[in-house]
Amino acid sequence: MSMRSLWVTPMLVALLSLLTTPADLLAQPREEPTADNVFTGTLDVRMGERVFRQQCGRCHGRDGGGGESGPDLTNGFSASTDAGLFKIVREGIPNTQMVGISRRSTDQSTWMVVSYLNSLNETTDADLPGSATSGQQLFAGKGNCSSCHMVNGDGGRRGPDLSQVGSRREPEELASDLRTPDEDVTPRWWTLRVTQVDGSLVEGLRMNEDTFSMRLMDDNEDLWSFSKSDVRSYDRVKTSTMPSVDGVLTDAEVDDLVAYLFSLGREES
Numbered sequence: 001m002s003m004r005s006l007w008v009t010p011m012l013v014a015l016l017s018l019l020t021t022p023a024d025l026l027a028q029p030r031e032e033p034t035a036d037n038v039f040t041g042t043l044d045v046r047m048g049e050r051v052f053r054q055q056c057g058r059c060h061g062r063d064g065g066g067g068e069s070g071p072d073l074t075n076g077f078s079a080s081t082d083a084g085l086f087k088i089v090r091e092g093i094p095n096t097q098m099v100g101i102s103r104r105s106t107d108q109s110t111w112m113v114v115s116y117l118n119s120l121n122e123t124t125d126a127d128l129p130g131s132a133t134s135g136q137q138l139f140a141g142k143g144n145c146s147s148c149h150m151v152n153g154d155g156g157r158r159g160p161d162l163s164q165v166g167s168r169r170e171p172e173e174l175a176s177d178l179r180t181p182d183e184d185v186t187p188r189w190w191t192l193r194v195t196q197v198d199g200s201l202v203e204g205l206r207m208n209e210d211t212f213s214m215r216l217m218d219d220n221e222d223l224w225s226f227s228k229s230d231v232r233s234y235d236r237v238k239t240s241t242m243p244s245v246d247g248v249l250t251d252a253e254v255d256d257l258v259a260y261l262f263s264l265g266r267e268e269s
């Protein structure tokens, strides 16, 4: 018999025997979770931590780092979604010591525990191999990144503003942004190559384009407007203007840049 049924069952019987028979109650299937987790704020995580310490810490360790009878929960789980994790926390894992949360706990506190478990698994800057300080120097120096990218108001406009990039991209995504810039280039960053009537070529980022006209920004950040009927020809180039760092920077330098970029726009945890 599990620890839970040893103490929960007599309590349910005592509390609820006036309302319903315990057999009915315990036989009721619990509803499947439908909504996404909406309890993800700082306070929710803290509440989840409290429940965790009361109900789970004795097996998984007070801070989830693993204990005598439960595995470390700070290095990922078999469940890959929040709903999957919710199910494990609520129902436990059959035929193991993993009993799950008390039957008296609400869906809300279960979601809070899920948020707490997720918080144990967030990548933090400390987990990354690179140095953000060195990355910042590379960004403005050898990497020449700031000639195209703005960070907190400084830099160029020929690429996206990166002030918040750490809150929108994971470290692995940042590394592939640097190594394979031609993957997934949005139309906003395509290049227009225009041949004028006199044969001269003007090339730059495609700022906007409609049926009759187009506007581009050249390497000097100068803007050009053309009426489509007044040019000899034009092409859209759908690759990125950003050079890959492969062969230009070392792997360690790429790690440093990723650590720097990942720190941008995120609260330190």
Ligand code: HEC
Residues within 6 Å of the ligand: 052, 055, 056, 057, 058, 059, 060, 069, 070, 071, 073, 076, 077, 078, 079, 085, 088, 089, 093, 096, 097, 098, 099, 100, 101, 102, 113, 117
């Ligand atoms: C009596 C000990 C015990 C208690 C109490 C307990 N667990 Fe577990 N837990 C385990 C064991 C043992 C496993 C591994 C089960 C297996 O063999 O798969 C486990 C597995 C898990 C897993 C799955 C890990 C993975 O890699 O998929 C999660 C998540 C988890 N527990 C969370 C919790 C939470 C949250 C609580 C409290 C509400 C809790 N556990 C209470 C013993 C316990």
Ligand code: HEC
Residues within 6 Å of the ligand: 139, 143, 144, 145, 146, 147, 148, 149, 158, 159, 160, 162, 165, 169, 174, 177, 178, 181, 182, 183, 184, 185, 186, 189, 240, 241, 242, 243, 245, 257, 261
């Ligand atoms: C010639 C201009 C140019 C240079 C130099 C340049 N980039 Fe870019 N970068 C771009 C453009 C344009 C894009 C958007 C198109 C794309 O995804 O490649 C981009 C995209 C990115 C992205 C993805 C941003 C997002 O919002 O998803 C990152 C990260 C990035 N660059 C970092 C760097 C770093 C770090 C360097 C220096 C090693 C660098 N860039 C050098 C032009 C440049």
